[in-house]
Amino acid sequence: MTPRLLRPGGRDTRPSPTAFDRRLIAPMVLGSVLNPVNSSMIAVALVPIGAAFGAPPAETAWLVSALYLATALGQPVAGRLVDMYGPRRLYLIGTALVGVAGLAGALAPSLGVLIAARVLLGFGTSAAYPAAMRLTRDESARTGRDSPAGVLATLAVANQTVAAIGPALGGLLIGAGGWHLVFTVNVPLAAACLALGARRLPRTPPAAGPRGVDLPGMALFAVTLVSLMTFLMRPQAGRWYLPLVCAVAACTFAVRERRVPDPFVDVRVLAGNLPLLATYLRQLLGYTTAYAFLYGFPQWLEQGRGLGSSAAGLVLLPLSGAALAASALTGRREAVRTKLVVGSLLQMTGCAALLLLGSGTPLWLLLVVGAVMGVPQGLIGLATQNALYRQADPQRIGSAAGLLRTFSYLGALASSVATAAFYPHHADTAGLHGLALFMLAGSALLLATTLPDRSLARLTPRKA
Template sequence: MTSLTARLSRSLRRPPEDGGRETRQDRPEGFNRKLIAPMLLGSVLNPVNSSMIAVALIPIGTAFGMPPSQTAWLVSALYLATAVGQPVVGRLVDTYGPRRLYLIGTSLVGIAGLLGALAPSLGFLIAARVLLGFGTSAAYPASMHLTRSEARRTGGDSPAGVLTALAIANQTVAVIGPTLGGLLIGAGGWRTMFTVNIPLSLACLVLGTLRLPRHPAPDREQTSATGRVDLAGMALFAAMLVSLMLFLMSPRLARWYLPVLAAVATTGFAVRELRVPEPFIDLRVLGGNGPMLATFVRQLLSYTAAYAFMYGFTPWLEEGRGLNASVAGLVLLPLSLSALLVSGATGRRSEIRGKLVAGGLFQIAACAALLLVDSGSSLWLLVAVGVLMGIPQGLNGLANQNALYHQADPARIGSAAGLLRTFMYLGAMTASAATAAFFGEGARTGGLHGLALFMLAGAVLLLAVTLLDRSLHRVGLVTARARA
């Protein structure tokens, strides 16, 4: 983290644009380098907790005597909380500034880590994951808000290095999470994974207190939201997600009322959000911004496949292939390396569409390769599949984040960033439900192949959405001209 911050600090020094004639007094300062460390550290709290749990599902199920279909709620509970929490916190960040929300959220992470480490039952552990989800909802919208505010203060476009660093940090931590989780489980059992949140939370609190601005960003007049919270909209949105997830996690005819409830909640949510002056999610903005809506759809599809791989392939390595948690985590380590290398190599390139097209193609190839593995597959083949899946993870998330930065209303960048994360979490919840459905009797090879076909269909759809979105040509062109 220290070396990454140092490299970013050097890259963010902006040369004068007038050939050196500008005076020191007239030239605005560059990006505030003190913000980089709390931004990066806070933004990785969610991906590290999202990914480490993948190798812990089998050990936790064994400890509490629960099958994979029940331990999958450890995944869904966190994402249900973050799917609701991200837009709410993003809105509050736009209204009150990032510092206050950042500190509240990261403190909740430490509390949730302590509760998870002491959990006496699976239900208690799920509740701790819900609290963890709400706690990790603050840092990413706060970071995007700070990035936009600093760009406006300095009078130029946002430094590409900051957006790249946020994406690389999140993607890297997400993909090394299973390896880290496996090592922690091998060292002290699954409870040690939750204790990691305590020092991380303390570090965020110290950095946030010392370095984040005490007042809202300089563009406060452009973020004049009233601060009213749409509680009814939030309740309807939560009811829609919970009822749908309850059905998808165990689809049976006897539970017909759940999709009906989800449809009713969806209708009520849409009607309310179109009528209230300060909606929880402004559907009118989404309807009038087709490119941003397409970005949200791509985010949903790309992370559905990414998380289905994480929450499907990892338990299969342990139960279907017979590896222990530590070895399974190490098998996935090359995935993190390929994602990191791809993000680092392409992060500063302004072109977005090419990254998404390549990401879609590699995701299709990785899902197809997953159909080739079985309980007797060699370790090198398993590693190769992971490396292949790491490539789209290094491309898609970064490209969608950069696209959103240019498509969103600057005054609502925190809300838009929260919604981008919400669609990522919707993809994770879809992946969790699919994993529970295909692994109903355990993490067997047949279930893995069924999950791979599900992922393959989503990857094909992702590529189609990208190819049909002509606005991506303009986003890359505008960014390139701005740098010229």
Template sequence: MIPRLTAGTRKDTRPAPAGFDRRLIAPMVLGSVLNPINSSMIAVALVPIGIAFGAPPAETAWLVTALYLATAVGQPVIGRLVDMYGPRRLYLVGTGLVGVAGLMGALAPTLGVLIAARVLLGFGTSAAYPAAMRLTRSEAERTGQDSPAGVLTALAVSAQTVAVIGPTLGGILIGAGGWHLVFTVNVPLSAACLVLGVKWLPRTPAAGQRQRMDLPGMALFAVLLVSLMLFLMSPGPGRWYLPALTVAAAAVFAARELRVPDPFVDLRVLGGNVPLIVTYVRQLLAYTTSYAFLYGYTQWLEQGRGLSASAAGLALLPLSAAALVTATVTGRREAVRAKLVIGSVLQIAGCAALLLVGAGSPVWLLLAVGALLGVPQGLLGLAAQTALYRQADPERIGSAAGLLRTFMYLGALGASAATAAFYPHRADTGGLHGLALFMLAGSALLLVITLPDRSLARLTPEPRTPSSPRKA
């Protein structure tokens, strides 16, 4: 049993403030943005990297895929380790790996080494977000002031902001010193995280030493997830063995996790926590639509509408601005059910508006559609993060947060597969309308599973004192 992280168990000498320790916010936020910034900067580096190594787009695409695969597997695995050994240790190890991966990428002699560096980046950037969620929960336990809305908003808004400016920053770095700087920039970022982490993150008991690490369970989970993601990236009859391997690995994984005393994913607890399972499904549906729009609409703007790459990027600014403003304005009010319902309705409206878009559509309509679909992005992501914080077993908040990110990446890969299916040759208007109907169906399903969910109305902070017992 993992002991509660109260003021009496904090193993540091600095005085603990009565409220949330705001000194934690800087390392939490900086560490959490390492993943989105590395996910987005690479977009503008693929072409120069391909030229440098003489590699075609099919090979340089693995620079994107490698990070997705490593992060999707790494988030829940490292999240479980955060629950067992405390956030400080895993945060420092993970952000340290980011610096190593940055150097490895900057000095890579071959594309293969560069892809390996991206894998290492994926695992390294997987630690900070589960650690931040665990720290937020620990502070609530320590202070008895369970009001994390501002902290959760800071995590969400910072990640969205960095994802938006990532390509621009990548372009500036490449212009200043070539594609190597896209990797080298991770070295000072890693160093800053290490300094802030050592200085401010509290030392907590290594409770995981009393538990056995479920390495076979982690390996089976990795097999089922990687085989599923590889199939989603390029589905087809010739790859039938991948879903077969996924099903087989899932069956063995479930049988093992239900039998061992300290499972990697406690299926017995998770199976009894239906609201949390539904939150994961909502995350999948919301981000499938979000990424389908991001991938599909951008391609259509260039091929179907005839805009240049830079003009298409500018056309997406209302999407990003609306998401950031919405998350910032609504972040301090939890209101999970209201955000989910309003976000779902607006997402349905935005998908329906896409059916009105054509090759001759005026620019104002293109901008308006992006702005409309940006609002649910700001609402749904924040609602899912808050719901998970309230619904997850406090002892497993790190692994639960990691799984939430995994479902986000599954949504991204599903969206990529859908975009490829509706644009078999080029991104024309007919394909965009087909993709819009696909997004509309997913958004409608999101609303359908949200409206009758009465558990959402009970997601409110429970008053607590530092000495009161924690609910399991």
């Protein structure tokens, strides 16, 4: 039985006992988009930031990797804490950190400080999405009804749309006042989240049962990810020890999590949930391609095609429109398998089209390629989120949602590694074609993992 939700303040503002409390939607959506907006705006800011600090693409790529590495670590940690202590507290702490990070980035005197601000942004934006998924599950338990598809669709549509319009927004901000505004905009966004969260999010009692925080498990998880990604960012024979550290930490993590009573990640349950593991893999594959395009294409537009930052952002507007249309038109129907198949096929089509581009490609073709790549952004995110909601343990929905985001950020990290590899000094056309082949292979793997999985067609709403 779910405890009664206590609203802040003294007024009786209890929601309907049979309907989703729609006052929660605004803080849920606004908080959850903080990460995708910061992920995508930076795509058109990399070149002017590199010019400002005299840094090549291989160094500015750390602005991408730093945020995603921090978020990949922070999402499951925040999700576990949300499951233990309730969503409101973690939401408010996380959004406050976003405001601090935005101010630090705007005032950064060097690239190193800017990277540190992105790390803080990664940790700060880690709490809102697991909190939103926890709130959705709690509302389902409170009302005794399956949460409406429209609520999950609203969350997914907002995240996909913001990720898609981020480059255009970043371009407009840079044109208005320079790359510093890409960081400054977090201050009013964080303030709005704090105001909405403090006013509307319910106070919930901590979860019953063991409440110890598995700090050793979290530390081993962090060592595994950091050592792996540090090696991938610059794979060299002299850094052979990093894969070894990763393997040892991963094995130790798996053994330890099987033995502790309240693990950070319940690997026993996770290992027995093969459909959920497949969903995580698809999230990794789909987002590797999506983010490789999001980061690689704008850099080529600026350096290989000769467009300015604002113009490059505007060229990606069809990406935004297509993602929004796909999400809005299909959001209320789960159709997980169909969305994954169509999304992977369209990703493959868009990647193949990139092989046709060159320095003299007409503008209309660039717009078409962006539109084609936008539709999968709207479909794949919806599909994996709905699959996770049906497949995960309801009592660990925050942790499961955090891990889903972790796999999307691992995809983003993989994309940044690929971007740095194909653009070592300059985002030229040859590098774009190499990146396109990498993306095409990932999209083909996504299709190959989806077509044989008949369990996706049997996913149905379940009672809380």
